[in-house]
Amino acid sequence: MSKRVHIPFPIALWPTDDTMPGERAADGAPYLTAYLPDGAIRGTMIVCPGGGYGRRAPHEGAPVAAWLNALGIAAFVLDYRVAPHQHPLPLTDTQRAIRHVRSNFANGGPVGILGFSAGGHLAATAGTYHDAGDPAAADPVERVSCRPDAIVLCYPVITFGEHLHAGSRTNLLGDDPSVELRDALSLETRVNTETPPAFLWHTADDASVPVENSLLFAGALSRAGVPFALHVFPHGRHGLGLAEDDPVVGAWTGLCARWLAMQGFGGAS
Numbered sequence: 001m002s003k004r005v006h007i008p009f010p011i012a013l014w015p016t017d018d019t020m021p022g023e024r025a026a027d028g029a030p031y032l033t034a035y036l037p038d039g040a041i042r043g044t045m046i047v048c049p050g051g052g053y054g055r056r057a058p059h060e061g062a063p064v065a066a067w068l069n070a071l072g073i074a075a076f077v078l079d080y081r082v083a084p085h086q087h088p089l090p091l092t093d094t095q096r097a098i099r100h101v102r103s104n105f106a107n108g109g110p111v112g113i114l115g116f117s118a119g120g121h122l123a124a125t126a127g128t129y130h131d132a133g134d135p136a137a138a139d140p141v142e143r144v145s146c147r148p149d150a151i152v153l154c155y156p157v158i159t160f161g162e163h164l165h166a167g168s169r170t171n172l173l174g175d176d177p178s179v180e181l182r183d184a185l186s187l188e189t190r191v192n193t194e195t196p197p198a199f200l201w202h203t204a205d206d207a208s209v210p211v212e213n214s215l216l217f218a219g220a221l222s223r224a225g226v227p228f229a230l231h232v233f234p235h236g237r238h239g240l241g242l243a244e245d246d247p248v249v250g251a252w253t254g255l256c257a258r259w260l261a262m263q264g265f266g267g268a269s
Contacts, residue, residue, distance in 0.1 A: 006036040013096045022089045029079040030093035035065035042072040043110045043265035050117025053171035059241045060116040071266035083171035094126045095146040110264045112150035118168045120156025127151040128190035150263045153200045158213035159186045191220035198228040201252045203236035
């Protein structure tokens with residue numbers, strides 16, 4: 001018997017543009033693209049490509065979904081709004097994506113979020129800004145939780161303080177954001193006991209997003225007693241994605257697959 005072929009398909013996050021907060025982007029964002037594995041689904045994961053909140057890198061989207069599918073995980077690549085659209089719209093898109101997937105595709109299984117670089121900042125924001133849903137909402141999607149069950153952060157932007165990625169901060173918050181807004185989106189300050197378990201990886205000599213971003217978040221997780229895994233590889237440029245051309249950094253996918261299995265995702269052991 002031949003294998004089933006699943007064709008990726010787009011999913012609107014809101015029923016109509018009139019029900020969507022803010023305006024739709026010129027490229028059609030926000031929307032999800034669903035990639036379903038062959039066989040049993042063992043969890044769902046929303047994928048947030050990076051791009052400094054100014055674009056979304058293709059190599060951190062569909063190829064990552066294919067890797068997750070091979071683990072038995074349904075993947076939903078999120079085209080969130082980027083500049084000139086600013087905070088809170090990317091977070092609004094992400095929270096809605098989690099609710100939508102949990103409502104319509106998860107079948108009670110775990111829902112996680114995975115992000116790269118600025119997409120990692122967005123995934124970490126979803127992990128630190130969440131709610132249980134509004135039981136009185138007319139829209140049934142809004143009645144469910146937007147808290148992810150696990151977060152995977154790949155060379156993430158975390159802080160808008162000393163070790164910031166300036167382009168991400170400008171694209172997300174504008175040229176001169178207030179100290180209060182910078183602090184609120186410096187996510188090492190947002191971690192608490194309700195933050196989901198996290199897997200992080202970074203390279204020590206990342207020249208674009210300093211490794212201190214992952215170290216700050218891991219330290220906050222440790223102080224809050226939240227389980228996490230942190231892998232820092234000695235060398236590697238920023239934006240490696242799956243890192244298939246780097247035999248050392250490329251080990252992150254196997255490490256992550258085993259960690260995800262411990263969280264109830266996928267078939268890795």
